[in-house]
Amino acid sequence: QVQLQESGPGLVKPSQTLSLTCIVSGDSISSSSYYWSWIRQPAGKGLEWIGRIYSSGNANHNPSLKSRVTISLDTSKNQFSLKLNSVTAADTAVYYCARGPWPGPFDDWGQGTRGTVSS
Amino acid sequence: QSVLTQPPSVSGAPGQRVTISCTGSSPNIGAGYGVHWYLQLPGSAPRLLIYDNNNRPSGVPERFSGSKSGTSASLAITGLQAEDEADYYCQAYDSSLSGYVFGTGTKVTVL
Numbered sequence: 154q155v156q157l158q159e160s161g162p163g164l165v166k167p168s169q170t171l172s173l174t175c176i177v178s179g180d181s182i183s184s185s186s187y188y189w190s191w192i193r194q195p196a197g198k199g200l201e202w203i204g205r206i207y208s209s210g211n212a213n214h215n216p217s218l219k220s221r222v223t224i225s226l227d228t229s230k231n232q233f234s235l236k237l238n239s240v241t242a243a244d245t246a247v248y249y250c251a252r253g254p255w256p257g258p259f260d261d262w263g264q265g266t267r268g269t270v271s272s
Numbered sequence: 273q274s275v276l277t278q279p280p281s282v283s284g285a286p287g288q289r290v291t292i293s294c295t296g297s298s299p300n301i302g303a304g305y306g307v308h309w310y311l312q313l314p315g316s317a318p319r320l321l322i323y324d325n326n327n328r329p330s331g332v333p334e335r336f337s338g339s340k341s342g343t344s345a346s347l348a349i350t351g352l353q354a355e356d357e358a359d360y361y362c363q364a365y366d367s368s369l370s371g372y373v374f375g376t377g378t379k380v381t382v383l
Contacts, residue, residue: 163340175374191313199361199376200374200377201374202371202373204371205371213370213371215369215373252328256305256364257323258306258323258324258363259310259318259363260306260320260329263317263320263321264316264317
């Protein structure tokens with residue numbers, strides 16, 4: 154059974170970069186037929202898809218985040234990462250990593266990690 | 273920015289049937305992509321409830337069912353139970369975004 158676990162600093166200053174990692178067990182991100190995604194949820198609000206990456210390294214992101222998003226794979230550690238730059242208070246949210254086939258659902262989710270943007 | 277629209281809340285007494293609508297558009301639900309539904313309890317990650325319009329993952333009770341027609345989809349809960357009180361989200365792939373969109377979310381309250 155696949156498990157996903159997010160990690161990263163909980164507090165980031167405005168204009169800096171939020172960096173998060175999702176450690177995967179039970180599946181190989183380098184050979185999986187699934188996509189690996191990041192999803193966020195501001196407190197009291199709904200879910201927003203941030204972006205995804207495939208085992209080939211091909212990635213794409215939600216256009217609403219413009220070009221602030223970078224998603225990458227670290228196959229040696231079986232993990233994938235999110236970098237969100239030029240953050241503002243609006244980026245404060247719980248960040249989830251998730252796995253799913255295309256164009257299917259998100260089958261498996263991490264427990265989520267809170268990212269707070271504050272000076 | 274949610275592209276799929278859901279009612280903010282629905283409620284029902286124990287044992288009743290409630291439905292949650294999810295309205296999309298041509299690039300997502302109307303394009304033929306499957307609609308998926310998630311349940312989220314407070315402080316927890318979402319959990320897949322229905323996939324590809326009307327399929328239940330193993331372990332999901334039969335009283336949860338889904339349907340889709342045109343650019344809309346629905347989730348029905350029959351025999352409502354106290355444990356069903358949660359937030360529910362629909363989700364689909366959107367070809368105009370080359371990505372995924374979620375519904376605005378619906379809070380189900382058991383009276």
